[in-house]
Amino acid sequence: MKKLLIIHNKYQNIGGEDIAVVEEEKILSQYFEVEAIYFENEIKNIFQLILGFLFSTNLKSNMILKNKITEFNPDILYVHNSWFTLSLGIFKIAKKMNIKLILKIHNFRYHCTNSHLAKNHLNFKDLCQGCGFSNDKKRFYNKYFDNSFIKSFFVNLYGKRYIKVIEDESIPLILLTEFHKKFMVEHKYRNKNIYVIPNYISPNENKTYSKSKYIVYAGRISKEKGVEELLKSFLNSNLNDFKLKIIGDGPLLNTLTRNYQQENIEFLGNQNNSTVIDIISKSVAVISCTKLYEGQPTLLCEASAVGIPSIFPNTGGVLEFFYPNYELCFNQFDYQDLVNKLNKLNEQELLNKIGNGSKEFYRKEFNKKEYIQKMIKLTNEI
Numbered sequence: 335m336k337k338l339l340i341i342h343n344k345y346q347n348i349g350g351e352d353i354a355v356v357e358e359e360k361i362l363s364q365y366f367e368v369e370a371i372y373f374e375n376e377i378k379n380i381f382q383l384i385l386g387f388l389f390s391t392n393l394k395s396n397m398i399l400k401n402k403i404t405e406f407n408p409d410i411l412y413v414h415n416s417w418f419t420l421s422l423g424i425f426k427i428a429k430k431m432n433i434k435l436i437l438k439i440h441n442f443r444y445h446c447t448n449s450h451l452a453k454n455h456l457n458f459k460d461l462c463q464g465c466g467f468s469n470d471k472k473r474f475y476n477k478y479f480d481n482s483f484i485k486s487f488f489v490n491l492y493g494k495r496y497i498k499v500i501e502d503e504s505i506p507l508i509l510l511t512e513f514h515k516k517f518m519v520e521h522k523y524r525n526k527n528i529y530v531i532p533n534y535i536s537p538n539e540n541k542t543y544s545k546s547k548y549i550v551y552a553g554r555i556s557k558e559k560g561v562e563e564l565l566k567s568f569l570n571s572n573l574n575d576f577k578l579k580i581i582g583d584g585p586l587l588n589t590l591t592r593n594y595q596q597e598n599i600e601f602l603g604n605q606n607n608s609t610v611i612d613i614i615s616k617s618v619a620v621i622s623c624t625k626l627y628e629g630q631p632t633l634l635c636e637a638s639a640v641g642i643p644s645i646f647p648n649t650g651g652v653l654e655f656f657y658p659n660y661e662l663c664f665n666q667f668d669y670q671d672l673v674n675k676l677n678k679l680n681e682q683e684l685l686n687k688i689g690n691g692s693k694e695f696y697r698k699e700f701n702k703k704e705y706i707q708k709m710i711k712l713t714n715e716i
Contacts, residue, residue: 336713338362339408340370341399343420347583349554350632351440353607354533355414361534365706366713369406371398373419387488390495391423399427410713411435417492425499434716437499438508440629442650444500445521447493452476463627463649466558503527506716510630511651517627529712532655533630534705537639537697538611548577549645549679550620552610552633555584560623560647562586565594567623567669571676579613581605615640619662619679622646623672630655635700641693643685645675657695661688 340362342355359370373395377383386392403411411428413435428435442464446455452469455476461468467478479485499505500523507528509515519525549568555561561580568578577598580590591601605613614620620637622628627650634644635655646652647666656663662678664671678684 335365335367336410337367337369337406337408338410338412338713339402339406340368340412340414341373341416341420341424342370342414343373343375343416343418345415346375347554348604351415351629353632354440354535354630357535358533361536361702361705362709365710369402369408371402375417375419386421387418387491390421390492391426392419392421395420396423396427399424400431403427403431403433409434410716413437414440416496417489422492422495422499425505436506436508436712436716439500439514440510442514442517442627442629444493444496445517447476447478447490448497449494450476450487450490461625463625466556466626497523500524506712508712511654513627513651513654514629529708531705531708531712532700533632533635534700534702535632535635535639536702537693538615545618546616547575548579548617549573549676550579550581550614550617550633551622552581552605552614552620553622555580555582555587555590557586558625559584560625562590563669563672564621564623565590565599567672567676568599569594569596571673573676573679576618576679579617581610581613611636611640614642617642618685619643619645621676622652624649625667626650628652635696638692638696641689643679643688643692645672645679647672655696655700657691660692 340355340359344352359368362368382394411433413424416422416424425435446462446465446467449455452473452475455467456462456469465478476490477483477486478489503524503526507524508531509528510532512530515528515530518528551561551564553559577600579600579602581602583604587601614637620633620642622631622634624647631646631652634646637644638655643662645662645664648663649666653660653663661684662675664675
């Protein structure tokens with residue numbers, strides 16, 4: 335049985351990627367000998383932090399990794415997010431210790447931090463669909479973190495170095511969609527040693543629920559996720575006897591809570607994953623209004639796994655997770671089309687068809703057997 339060491343740097347606000355990594359650890363543990371190290375972005379030693387930012391390596395993290403590798407003696411290091419406490423030191427360590435490594439990329443943000451110039455980030459577009467950056471303030475500098483120039487400088491420095499890791503075609507790269515693979519090739523990051531392996535999300539088989547007349551958004555409450563456009567579209571729809579439940583936290587939460595104090599809109603804040611799945615399972619549908627390219631949308635996949643319809647924009651590779659000619663996909667940024675799709679939630683027969691079709695398609699195409707076969711094949715090939 336091969337030994338995998340999973341390595342991941344958690345995000346400050348827990349999101350779909352963090353959940354996916356933990357779930358992946360559980361499923362891989364059934365077929366491999368698995369251990370995991372999770373890092374958190376804590377600022378304890380400012381001097382050490384600055385050095386880490388300047389050189390994109392962290393001496394303390396490197397020591398933890400080396401000790402773990404010596405103790406566990408893994409066959410493969412399976413790396414997810416590395417910003418910023420984990421650092422890029424992991425790749426040098428793997429090379430120096432001659433250990434095989436797999437890198438999994440869950441999003442497109444590497445593409446957003448590979449330059450210090452705003453014009454190179456946007457490439458003559460109004461909005462970056464990798465991260466939501468816009469140049470509405472006519473900025474010269476690529477200020478990735480809107481509230482911090484210094485943090486933006488360091489993440490861009492980090493990004494330029496991370497790109498070199500991505501371009502190293504000796505490192506097997508896992509992506510979540512064929513769309514992302516095509517994106518990699520078109521932008522000349524690499525064109526080989528790429529594997530498309532979506533996350534496996536286990537369905538909740540043990541409970542049955544009676545439906546309540548509400549729809550669910552769960553995720554970051556921010557501009558790039560289109561949450562305000564979602565609220566406006568919901569209020570413009572004919573769903574007069576439906577409620578909209580908003581789960582999550584983010585920079586727009588307080589503003590939207592004040593501005594949309596309606597009986598049929600509930601802001602539930604952060605909830606643990608089991609509670610979110612419970613709320614989803616009792617809903618009529620889940621919804622996304624993202625302005626971004628998405629990797630594998632955890633909310634939508636969790637809904638499909640239990641037969642709940644999803645409303646979402648046609649963006650990135652999201653349609654790859656749904657059956658052909660899916661009825662509730664709307665044209666991204668066309669909010670009248672979103673209203674039209676929301677109104678279809680009044681058609682119970684259509685909802686039954688979509689829910690059953692989504693569940694059947696998802697469990698056929700993204701089941702545990704398919705996922706494990708791909709992972710075993712990859713680990714045997716490298």
